Amino acid sequence: SQKIEQNSEALNIQEGKTATLTCNYTNYSPAYLQWYRQDPGRGPVFLLLIRENEKEKRKERLKVTFDTTLKQSLFHITASQPADSATYLCALIDTGRRALTFGSGTRLQVQP
Amino acid sequence: EPEVTQTPSHQVTQMGQEVILRCVPISNxxxxxxxxxxxxxxxxxxxSFYNNEISEKSEIFDDQFSVERPDGSNFTLKIRSTKLEDSAMYFCASSExxxxxxxxxxxxxxxxxxx
Incomplete structure (x- = not known):
């Protein structure tokens, strides 16, 4: 069966440290993988998109890697801040489809 | 920054009632x-909806659900006869x-x- 797995346990880190979140997928052949931020009671907010032929993408303090052999994406936030505290969602678009499939998200808590 | 707007923000309805959720996507x-x-x-x-027709739907989107773009700006989701398990947050989204x-x-x- 198809699965997108993100660590369901909250990730607690100290301000200034790098947060690393993991997204693993099974039985998908995604052409694209995206990361979103979701705050409680709010809609997902797009952060980064990475294509299957890209290994790494950066945007300010954010970095995403995409390993199609391992079927894994890593999402990094460097110099983390308490304002980065939120749930981060991994989402992919399977080849030939026009819909985003989301993981269940990982809650990040950055302690001051 | 342009945004997608949705109404109502919260609706309580009796089981079996019809509900229409409204969305104004980003204009272009x-x-x-x-x-x-x-x-x-x-x-x-x-x-998903493009060129006035459904382009893809999931198993969840059964005959109780319908979508419509009644004019040039609104995009609606109708649930004909709501069930308890329809209780959820419904997000509208758009892309260029x-x-x-x-x-x-x-x-x-x-x-x-x-x-």
């Missing part, structure tokens, strides 16, 4: 979507071009409670 966007999120669960795809490789913008959601 051509692709529209509905997603839902049951409390504590993942965001789930319902339907096809989803592949493009940013999707989500609204803030309409929280539907069926009692």
């Amino acid at each position: 966007h051509l692709y529209f979507y509905w997603y839902r999120q049951i409390l504590g669960q993942k965001v789930e795809f319902l339907v 071009r096809t989803i592949s490789g493009n940013t999707i913008y989500f609204g803030e959601g309409s929280w539907l409670t069926v009692v």
